[in-house]
Amino acid sequence: MRVYACIDDIEKVARSRLDANAENYYSSGAVDETTLALNRSDYGRILLRPRVLRNVTSVTTSTTILGRQVASPIAIAPAAMQGLAHSDGELGTAKAAKNTASLMILSTYSNTSLEDVISATPDLPQASESPFWLQLYVHQDRCISEGLLKRAEKAGYQALVLTVDAPVLGRRLKDLRNKFSMPPHLKLANFDASQGVMTASERNSTGATSGAKADASLTWKDIDWLRSVTSMKIVLKGIMTHEDALLACQWKVDAIIVSNHGGRQLDTCPSTISILPEITAAVKSYSHAHPTLPVPEVYMDGGIRRGTDVVKALALGARAVFIGRPMLWGLVVGGHEGVEQVLQILNDELRNAMALVGVQSVDEIGEGCIIRKSLL
Ligand code: FMN
Numbered sequence: 001m002r003v004y005a006c007i008d009d010i011e012k013v014a015r016s017r018l019d020a021n022a023e024n025y026y027s028s029g030a031v032d033e034t035t036l037a038l039n040r041s042d043y044g045r046i047l048l049r050p051r052v053l054r055n056v057t058s059v060t061t062s063t064t065i066l067g068r069q070v071a072s073p074i075a076i077a078p079a080a081m082q083g084l085a086h087s088d089g090e091l092g093t094a095k096a097a098k099n100t101a102s103l104m105i106l107s108t109y110s111n112t113s114l115e116d117v118i119s120a121t122p123d124l125p126q127a128s129e130s131p132f133w134l135q136l137y138v139h140q141d142r143c144i145s146e147g148l149l150k151r152a153e154k155a156g157y158q159a160l161v162l163t164v165d166a167p168v169l170g171r172r173l174k175d176l177r178n179k180f181s182m183p184p185h186l187k188l189a190n191f192d193a194s195q196g197v198m199t200a201s202e203r204n205s206t207g208a209t210s211g212a213k214a215d216a217s218l219t220w221k222d223i224d225w226l227r228s229v230t231s232m233k234i235v236l237k238g239i240m241t242h243e244d245a246l247l248a249c250q251w252k253v254d255a256i257i258v259s260n261h262g263g264r265q266l267d268t269c270p271s272t273i274s275i276l277p278e279i280t281a282a283v284k285s286y287s288h289a290h291p292t293l294p295v296p297e298v299y300m301d302g303g304i305r306r307g308t309d310v311v312k313a314l315a316l317g318a319r320a321v322f323i324g325r326p327m328l329w330g331l332v333v334g335g336h337e338g339v340e341q342v343l344q345i346l347n348d349e350l351r352n353a354m355a356l357v358g359v360q361s362v363d364e365i366g367e368g369c370i371i372r373k374s375l376l
Helices: 007-017 020-027 034-045 090-099 114-119 142-155 173-178 200-205 222-229 242-250 272-289 307-315 325-357
Strands: 046-048 063-065 068-070 074-076 104-106 132-136 159-163 233-239 255-258 297-301 320-323 370-372
Touching (some): 007 325, 020 325, 046 307, 046 325, 074 090, 090 104, 090 325, 114 132, 132 142, 142 222, 233 242, 242 272, 255 272, 272 297, 272 307, 307 325
Parallel strands (some): 074 320, 104 132, 255 297
């Protein structure tokens, strides 16, 4: 496939290839798209400090995420309906994850079933090697979600990622104007029709993955319910305040993802990179106050398009970053090879930025690598 220089070049081609329905669904944010824009522009308010003469002949990006050794701190965020991007859909993304030894979170609302995604990688030595986590939207009928979690655990998923920022669906005006609907040749493959995840009218009038069947009554206590249903590790996706970060510590979840859903939920909330320091400080303070207790690992997503963005997120305390739209653009331009190229570009850029900042390993990336202008 064609070789691209950067993620923006891939995005341009991908967006020109999609019809308006899919292009708007993938690219848009909620309401005025203020948060969507901030997710990107706020990286420009953090500058990098190049340290010199530090022998950077061998720079390595390898790290661990929830105890699993990975080649890079860059991982794949959950995104619904990847069949809109490419006929391979999530199978393409899964193949790319496997070929690059990257971690992938599969969306509840995938067009490929969670079992089929795992069987796309049959040569993994054992289930514990699986690089897959399952993202969960809790259904109003809890039995449906319990069934999904049992299937995921059996298939070899290592963690469940509870998305907590979408009790109701953000108002994405482009989707509303387009009357976005999932094309009839696609299905939400983790469910059967009788489970009524999305009715025909919801598909056609309120935007994809309508929150209509999502359980908006969820509270912190439901973490105990999840623990009673599954022994998979629990990750909360969508933490954006220090108060909720502390609650996540108290509820002993394994990890949190600082995320505003790529600007698709609450518009005018801050960018993730601007709020990350508040979250990592809260988790650190909890850890100091409770030195014997484990604390959640902190990851982030939102607007990562450059290797330098990754350095900034790691400098502010994230252990890993997830990419949403860049993975989708890669899928559009080249199926699994496109996603692999996206990961390759970001990892090349990350290694390049690390060498120029003067660090050899991701553990060395810290506050000393950046200059922070006031972000809020
Ligand atoms: N997050 C979820 O937790 N579950 C989803 O099913 C889901 N679907 C998404 C679909 C699209 C088209 C996009 C763009 C994002 C979706 N997200 C979903 C949010 C992503 O997981 C992630 O938080 C976001 O895309 C990160 O921002 P970025 O696109 O700037 O990288």
